Amino acid sequence: MKKTPVTSIDVARHAGVSQSAVSRTFSKVPTQSGVSEETRRKVLKAADELGYRPNALARSLITQRSRMVGVLFSYLDNPFYANALELICHGLQRQGYHALVFMMPDTLADVDATVSDILQYQVDGLITASVELSSGICDHCLAQGIPVVTLNRLQDNPQLSSVTTDNVGGGRLAADALVAAGCRRIGLIAGWEGASTSRDREFGFMAALRSRGVELFARTVGHFDLARTEDATLRMFDVSADQRPDGVFVVNDYMAIRAMDVMRSRLGLRIPRDVSVIGFDDTAMADLPTYELTSVRQPVRQMVDGALRLLFERIAAPDVEPQHLILGARLVRRTSLRSAAPDDRPEPRPDDIAAPGNDGSSSKTSDLARS
Amino acid sequence: MKKTPVTSIDVARHAGVSQSAVSRTFSKVPTQSGVSEETRRKVLKAADELGYRPNALARSLITQRSRMVGVLFSYLDNPFYANALELICHGLQRQGYHALVFMMPDTLADVDATVSDILQYQVDGLITASVELSSGICDHCLAQGIPVVTLNRLQDNPQLSSVTTDNVGGGRLAADALVAAGCRRIGLIAGWEGASTSRDREFGFMAALRSRGVELFARTVGHFDLARTEDATLRMFDVSADQRPDGVFVVNDYMAIRAMDVMRSRLGLRIPRDVSVIGFDDTAMADLPTYELTSVRQPVRQMVDGALRLLFERIAAPDVEPQHLILGARLVRRTSLRSAAPDDRPEPRPDDIAAPGNDGSSSKTSDLARS
DNA sequence: TATGCGCAAGCATACGTATGCAGTCAGACA
């Protein structure tokens, strides 16, 4: 059984009208279409009988708009990204757009080839998450007028729009909370150090520690990778018992959960009695009863909404300046963080769960990522 | 800054050759291209200088092959599906294909519209996961010669290829294991009852119980939804203490983890001392030290590899018959299942983790899904 | 009746690339 593509010409013949009439029937809204109601009905009837479906590729060729958006992710293990991807796809569909999804190949050299592939498909825009673009690729996108929005990652090129959480501020929240809880020997498990998210969170964390006169006690690197996070955790606690950290900030939940597992199962530590843990992202896993991970919340919904808005704005008007949207971070307290030490005043417990769809109030726009 | 698309004609002019030469340079392999080495070099040089990239849409229009595959998922909350999607994207890219990803809209009525959207983009094939297609849509795909592979879900239409784990057999494994462990009051938490996965797993589970002369003690439905799974779990245990189930099979890990949380945190049960739990999928979460969920393993990698193979086979030769690939299930024992009762012989513990890339040995092909 | 206007419909062309076909040319061979 081979393909028997039915085209607008077939429909036109079958309906006894011109191909133009078919095209206009399908490409415009009923009013203002330049097609009489009678013709319209004939066309729709014929199309239905023949099982006609307009060829979006041919249409894109003419209109110079594919209504496809390239979506580039590096991995979906981390539920934060799986969640973001789901939201992005839904958001695009709602606007009549389509997601051409790519996963980053393992070898960094292939990144450019992959993006090049995406561009060949004439996408109207590009969303990347946790991915760095080479400057060559960026230039090419810009030259072709393809707007790019990076989600949860910043790049040097100011021509790219970006949406991030206030990672610096979020890191600060984590430090403040650990210190306020009375932790003395504070450790940090970083992610991949090339990533702006990891760097910025660490930057804010360190700044807050400094401003409180606390020195970092231990630091290891998990590279956003579970196996290496295990190592990083073991290394951090591989000291005499009285020299172990009593509070650890892990720069995302994905690693933090694994770190907690290692602490409990392999190091025999109790959380938060022996050690407090704070993560970042506030993914669904943080809320599991067996973890109850205190975490800095990233407002994923707002981030995706913002990214899509920025993207569509620039698709509609390529001349508008790229924007950098930085959304506020908030600490969601759970039991992995011990209560404040007796000599500190207890902090009021904020409501943990934000109502879904709650948006806008905590966002701000600026020209520079790190203000 | 507007778009300045550079076409093969621009390259041709700039290189002093014909447009055909440019096309041939980019569409064929160097050998057998019908282009002299010299021309080839001139073209590539000119293309590089102009930043030329072939227009995949125009190419698809001619070749009738878009090298895009529609990928339809219903949600990514369940890590099993996030994982599958990641593997699918990688697999497609490796073959020079591209994933046009769609998330199922909430309203079931929109499914057909969504698929219709996909088809307008002239995808060469369609992969669906945890999604039911209307028969009308199936017919249309078939009429257009677009091969469809359903992943982890069976449908009545025998024209669709499918890849599933042996869900019936997997359900049987779960029942056998619970009985062998000495559980007397066995419960089942089903998923969405319209899904073949849930039905088949339950079918196998019930069959094995019957053949061992055990009757099902309790049954509730979680609908593959976390909130409803909580309810289902609470309802199942809302009886006097001596009437509570001592072994529960939850038809996927996603729900099983939530069920465990409810059992421990809200019902105060200890696992496996008070109740044994078995899940299905063997996702990464099952392996977390705080859950140690015994689970029936789905070989995701093999499933995705198989789905892609089936898809590509039919893309290459549309006349080949659709196939149904059923992969073997295997029980991965962890501590959520209590050890065998003293009067049973202890079963040997199989190796828990399959080597990645290990494939083929446990797969079989048949014409019918349920043998 | 003549003129003008608005609306539909159809014609023709363009989007960017692939490919069948015919023409060109160099080299080999007798």
Next chain:
DNA sequence: TGTCTGACTGCATACGTATGCTTGCGCATA
């Protein structure tokens, strides 16, 4: 030298749709 072969090359066309422009028609106005 003449002919044939093979390898390139470029011309022209096709893919399926969108759209500017022209034509035709009905109707209202003067």
